[in-house]
Structures are given as C-alpha cells and as structure tokens.
Amino acid sequence: MFSKDEFRSAVIEGLKRVRDVSEIKIRDDESFSDVGLDSLDGMNLVLEVETLLGINLGEFDLSGANDINHFYEKAKEVVSKQG
Amino acid sequence: MKSDFAIKGSRDYLSGSIIFDFIIERMAKDPRDLEIVFYKKTLNNCSFTRETPAADAVPVGKYRDQDGTIHILETPEVIRKRVDYPEERVVQACRFEGPMAAVPAEVPGFSFIEKLVAVYKQMLQTMHPGEKHKFIFVQLKLKRLPKGAFSVRHERRLGNGFFQAAVLEGAERLGGVFFNEW
Numbered sequence: 001m002f003s004k005d006e007f008r009s010a011v012i013e014g015l016k017r018v019r020d021v022s023e024i025k026i027r028d029d030e031s032f033s034d035v036g037l038d039s040l041d042g043m044n045l046v047l048e049v050e051t052l053l054g055i056n057l058g059e060f061d062l063s064g065a066n067d068i069n070h071f072y073e074k075a076k077e078v079v080s081k082q083g
Numbered sequence: 084m085k086s087d088f089a090i091k092g093s094r095d096y097l098s099g100s101i102i103f104d105f106i107i108e109r110m111a112k113d114p115r116d117l118e119i120v121f122y123k124k125t126l127n128n129c130s131f132t133r134e135t136p137a138a139d140a141v142p143v144g145k146y147r148d149q150d151g152t153i154h155i156l157e158t159p160e161v162i163r164k165r166v167d168y169p170e171e172r173v174v175q176a177c178r179f180e181g182p183m184a185a186v187p188a189e190v191p192g193f194s195f196i197e198k199l200v201a202v203y204k205q206m207l208q209t210m211h212p213g214e215k216h217k218f219i220f221v222q223l224k225l226k227r228l229p230k231g232a233f234s235v236r237h238e239r240r241l242g243n244g245f246f247q248a249a250v251l252e253g254a255e256r257l258g259g260v261f262f263n264e265w
Binding site (some may be wrong): 014016040042046061062063 | 221
C-alpha cells in the first residue's frame, strides 16, 4: 500500500503531466478544479496516478474526491478492497 | 495547415476521426507514442500548427507523438459539406463477443480510427440498451497504430461519463480509447 506522501507525489506529478506544466502547487485540501482541471483532465489524472503507483483504481470517479485528501482516502479504500 | 472538412452523415459536430485521419495522412506518418484529445465539439474547419497558439485561439484538440505536439484550432469558417457515412458497414464486418470485438484489417472505405470509433460506439450502445445516450470519441493513446486486424476490449466506466477500452493487436495492448456520453 502507498503512503500519503507517495500518493501526494504521484498526484502532483500527474497534475504536471495532465496540465503540461513543469511546476504545480496545490494544497492537500485544495480542489483540483481550482488548479484548472476539467472532467477530461480529471479522468487523465486518475490514469496518471494509476501508472505512477502501479495500481488499478477500477471504475473510479474523481468527482467525489476532488482534492488530494479525498482522492487519497478513496484510492486507499479501493486498493484495500482488492486485497 | 488548414482543413476542408465535411460533416459525416447527419451528425451535428465534426467527427474526431476526420481530424485524426487528417493528421495521420498529412502530418504524422508512422507515429509512435501517439495521443489525441478533443476539448470541444465544432462545426467549423480547423487549422493545425506545431507553434504555440495565440492566447485568443480556440482549441478543438491536441495531437502528440514522438515528433512533438500539433495544436488543433477552430477557424471561423463553417463547414458546408456533408458526406454519406454508412458506419453500419463497419459494425457488420466485425465480430462482437461480450466485452470484445474483433476488427478485420480491411473494411473497404474505412480507416483504422473510423473502424475503432464505430466498433466501440456500437459496444457502448449495446451495453446501454434503451438509453438515449450519445457516445463521442474524446481521446486515444497508443504506442503505435496496428498494422492490420485488431481487437477492442471494453475495460471500464470512469467518472463523469467517460468510458475506456483497450486496443489490442493479438495479445499486445497498444493503448486505450476513451469515449464520453452526453
């Protein structure tokens, strides 16, 4: 299982790839839409995080997990259920 | 580079497959690690540039491969032409089995992307019978284009109405295609 720090790093790297920028600053409780993510970007963020962490989040819906804190908790729950 | 596109059938938008074929035929031969994404629907012709677009440009999509990025921008010119588009011929030529579809190398008159879009749209419509959803091609990510016959395997529904399928050549996963419902 990934740690919160590993997950945060993956999300930030994923955000940089999705937004095609070299740097991005976001707090754990800051909404992804506040840094310019639309629904298509959100889907791609899920794909990037899966690739970076080597996990499969299945039918994951980022709309209910729109910041790092909630995304982490929901991802942890999904991966835990996979055993 | 500017386009002179035609709208397919009775659609109320310019098909992403037309844009993809334009790029592959004229600007990106034998691409590797390719990706195309569409941001908005349009009924206008497009311009294609490798330069960074002006701040007031209207992006329709973006294509990327080993040679860099091509920006797809909307022009003010409305598309006047329409062409007949018998997409059902693709569906008839393919073999569907559960979440998989086998697509032959040749369906006369149809490109790789036209076959892929027709097949996955058919699969999604079959999975949602009786629902009045439309499914639109929004993104493609591939290591390379298949050389001949290929398969499409539905993988999952993601949030916000997105669907993902794998594109396979034999047992090799070449990448994924993404649709959105609206």
